[in-house]
Amino acid sequence: MSAIQFPAPDASILSRRAEIVAALARLVAPESLVTSEDELRAFETDALTAYRRMPLAVVLPSTTEEVAAVLRACHAMGVNVVPRGAGTSLCGGAIPQEDAVVLGLGKMNRVLDVGFADRTMRVQAGITNLSISAAVGAEGFFYAPDPSSQLACTIGGNIAMNSGGAHCLKYGVTTNNILGVRMVLVDGTIVDIGGDAMDAPGYDLLGLVVGSEGQLGVVTEATVRILPLAEGARPVLFGFDTSEQAGAAVAAIIGAGIVPVAMEFMDKPAIEICEAFAKAGYPLDVEALLIIEVEGSDAEMDAALARIVAIAREHGVRTVRESKSAMETAAIWKGRKSAFGATGRVADYICMDGTIPTGQLPLVLRRMDEIVKSYGLRVANVFHAGDGNLHPLIMYDVNDPEEARKAEDAGNDILKLCVEVGGCLTGEHGVGIEKRDLMRHQFTQADLDQQMRVRAVFDHGWRLNPAKVFPLDGRWTPASEAA
Amino acid sequence: MDAGERGGVSAALLPRDEAELVAAVAAAAAAGTPLALEGGGTKAGIGRPAQAERSLSTRELTGITLYEPSEMVIGARSGTPVALVEATLAERGQMLPFEPMDYRPLLGSEAEPTMGGVVGANLSGPRRVVAGACRDSLIGVRMVNGRGEAVTSGGRVMKNVTGLDLVKGVCGSWGTLAAFSEVTFKVLPTPETSATLVLHGLDDARAIKALSAGLGSPFEVSAAAHLPGTVERVPKTLLRLEGFADSVAYRAGRLRALLAPYGSSALLEAAQSAVLWRSIRDVTFLAEPRGEAIWRVSVAPSRAAAGVAAILDAAPARHLYDWGGGLVWLALPAAGDAGAAVVRAAFAGTGAHATLVRAPAEIRAVVDVFEPPAAPVRRLTAGIKASFDPRGIFNPGRMYAGI
Amino acid sequence: MQTRFSPEQLRDPAMQASEKILRTCVHCGFCTATCPTYLLLGDELDSPRGRIYLIKDMLENGRPATPQVVKHIDRCLSCLSCMTTCPSGVHYMHLVDHARSYIEATYERPWHDRLLRRVLGALLPHPTRFRFALLAAYFGRPLKPLLRPIPAIGARLAAMLDLAPSRIEPRSTMEGPAAFRPAAPRRARVALLSGCAQPVLKPSINDATIRLLNRLGVEVVLPKGEGCCGALVHHMGREHDSHAFAARNVEAWVREMDGEGLDAIVITASGCGTTIKDYGFMFRDDPAMAEKAARVSALAMDVTEFLAKLDLPATARATGHVVAYHSACSMQHGQKITDLPKTLLKAAGFVVKDVPEGHICCGSAGVYNILQPEIAGQLRERKVANIARTRPQVIATGNIGCIQQIGKGLADAGNPTPIVHTVELLDWAHGGPMPDALAEAGFADQPERAPAVAAE
Ligand SMILES: Cc1cc2nc3c(=O)[nH]c(=O)nc-3n(C[C@H](O)[C@H](O)[C@H](O)COP(=O)(O)OP(=O)(O)OC[C@H]3O[C@@H](n4cnc5c(N)ncnc54)[C@H](O)[C@@H]3O)c2cc1C
């Protein structure tokens, strides 16, 4: 694919490569600096592999001070920096550019402090999402936002993308579960934003930083909220003959005053793919599947389920299957959370992430199917039904340039559709490069200008992850304002 | 049409739609007229006295613009009364999750609080501990920046990470960044019932331990407060449970057993519980005498009691805790600096921050009302102010001098 | 992932197989999180996804391997944790095997590395030479402080000496070739892999296996001509040598299968099991061997897999000890045997504990602990600490390499908990002698129960 452009690399930076590398070498241990072409190659992309750019160098610092030193040096030399966590971004958020240094947080993966009484925890930015929960699981706590990639993605990446997950229906997304960050600004200044109290003084800078896609600063530490684990949790599988029925059941459940912990939707192709991988016992004879999870004591779960099942029956549910054991529960979620990867067994895919008002679900599902078919491609749908966050997986052959282009066009059509019906381009994966050029479909120039002005407060020279989020043309800078 | 024409020269600007709002702001921007931005004006007494020439109120920008119960979303123009939004939601068994407090009892103000004001102050209430504050439920804002440009951020869907999250940036900005024209929230079903477990006679430190134990349990405590000896004859430690009746009953039993080491407990039924939490939400315990200064301290619960003890040692204060100890309300004599030095010293180094919520204007003009930020944060704060409002026309100086 | 191979490149069957593997990888990064080297080093290049990328680049360009690529591939433990994690079903094992032989073919290692690898390759697979080397190591131990500072190779030599046991076991009385017939009526006939290093280091493991199987009515043969499975040299990329070893075994077993017949080929070292189960793939393009190798792979079984089929009787003594079960990587990731050994131990009356971070390698990984002593040492410490968290009385595992590696870690930490092979505990519970390691740790033997009286 090649539809998405990168800014032309700055030739003067490229020509000073040796000098830049030498400066970095003075700041970190040799093991923390990657410069050979062979080795740099492995950093040229993230989970949006259709796009690749070799970085100038990769630095893997071990402390906040090292991060600060690297940023200070890059700032002084006028070098762009692309922060990187685990490189699981699906929108190309961590893809480098030729004139940029990649700053990887992989070595900073420790828990720093746990405060059970305050239900908070301080961690380094490179720790994986799941390791946070694992560190406090034995004491009955967990970190709530659970992107499907939680095994691998870092909290720093989650903060940058404001990541969500299946259980965010009840517990909120990243921005609702972070109390503070330690962050290094583009010039190397270390700032603490927020803290460990419930709210912070002054402007909600933390709210701006979460979801800023590595453009406001490099997060090196985070204080997160941890929550008590429920007494029990039970996912239930509801199979329907049509997507419309499933969608109507979701609306009716919420209408009845019930907000389950999670409500996940899969269509037939997705069910087949996930079942083949996880052997979770998903029904294969239905067109649409809802995984609905309830929490609490056994009696509470029974009561909640009785209400939900009654509603599902009114909407013509065909099969209802409860998880009967921890192993089954694990398999059910493993299947759902592996949906993207498991699709990889079948074909290459691109994963969309638009969000729509849930009332538009039947219309959008139908239109999406038409769109994808019109390009002669196939689609599998998994999504967070409770909040309308869609994940159509458009399947194609990446080695066939023609098909790759079609897949990308189909994806763009779908996202535009999401915006048309009142939704947005991305619900949890971020804009990155992937949706950058669609931003004007959702925002006016005034909207974007205001965002870019705020961005400039943190990084007026567009040095941090500059190829992302905002369309390359018409970028606001202090200079463009003056002109 | 110029909203400013109505009601005489010095009267408030009262735009009735977004176009009028844009025009009013653009005119003020062009003329460099500083504006006091407000909704109903019920919280005008909070903050440093603003150096405005004119006030602009959004209270005529009213009406619910969107309500989809099955999508759990509601939108309203910024001047819509909070009461109207809450009543509309209640008809369909829903509510604003963050339980916004009503400052009128504490500030002795009247008029009608508006949704724009809720956003400007990032209000919340006892349910903050589980449902977050206003900023956590706010999903979309239409606003006018200090250049007179209409700007939209967020939208009407619950999950949205498209672009920089300006929604958060402007929530809690006390009218210093933008004038809101419309705000959209996600909402939740109202719990079928509620109940409150009451423990008696605990000192502050033990009470907060009990609250932490409750909040750290799987029994979904939805509010946790402590009314100490300075406001109640017998200290009361309170934990609220909400949900379906069968579930509340079950969890009340389990919670009681869990907290048995803290003494025996009583259980308040839904109606009593509602009244009690409303008073905690609105801090009516400290409303009188009106002459006292009121402080609001946000702190990690485990460090709250020690800070309060230091204050009590130094000054005749009354106090109460909400958010499991994470929010301390204090009443101190309004004389001198209204206790600023004592309060800030007591919590120094704990990561806490204190806001002077109620005090005579003369004191608010000289004391830091909002916790002064560290140098780099102050730089960012000034930058953000300038990015929205380069000419400094919105509530200048209300949060910080020069911002 | 997109790949860029030319049609000529794809004419090579090995390249074709690797291309197919690369195409299934979606670069999702899930595998990085469960990779021991990424956990320690936090560098994409030392993660499965990074290695896959390095391999892809190396193979696509058809260039000789560079020192940088070799460094990161060498650091891979071949623990295959990444394969367990991968939702896309990427066959990392075949890919890295291909990369290793590609490296051996195109890359000239520094002299010391070559030397060390040659020595290891020459010693380990041959029990007699290995026993002799251990003796030498035993006497060489006092030299360790002198060795360590030698540049390039000192640390590895020291590691080698470190791992050599402090006691040289006497030869087993049950060595092959031989057949051990059960006293009870015969219900099955199996071949037992005697292997190479294990019978030298811990002859008690196969002894216990033979006793236990005989007691259960299974005849055990140690056929003539069978020996090292080839895994050790295979992991060093020496495809030619490993194929030679494998071919010898295939021939030996096929002779037995076609002769008196075999119900299973039983393996007590899971590292070997993984390799033998892969013989079919190894010889897929060799018309003379393909079918035979596939037959052997189909019959290969870990001893716990075979025992699980036998429907074991009640135990002969009371047990009840708390056992931390360490699942070897080759067991859980290579052969996907996870619960079976634990089920058997539980059925034999032991209280079985799962080790936290159980999916992470102990650092043994064939000769890895000699070639990469630093990483191996860190993983060993981490593993021993995790095991200690379960407060076990005894540690059980199904792979000789792990026994040596963890044993060393325990000794370093001053932790007296004994580590034994799962089958040694099972043999004991079912009437065999108490494992030596337990006796040395001061365990009291349990009396055998009175023979079961017929039910009333
Ligand atoms: C199979 C699969 C499933 C997924 N499922 C979900 C899902 O359910 N929900 C969801 O929300 N996302 C999902 N994602 C997307 C992705 O995992 C998230 O966006 C994740 O938060 C990225 O984290 P990361 O550590 O990999 O960050 P990276 O991909 O390395 O980086 C992502 C962005 O964050 C920036 N960044 C990283 N670290 C820092 C830091 N310390 N400071 C500043 N900026 C930083 C980078 O510059 C980049 O812009 C999925 C991805 C995959 C491959």
Ligand code: SF4
């Ligand atoms: S988990 Fe599998 S698909 Fe994902 S990067 Fe690793 S090998 Fe590739």
Ligand code: SF4
């Ligand atoms: S085999 Fe083990 S060490 Fe090698 S890449 Fe896979 S997980 Fe990492």
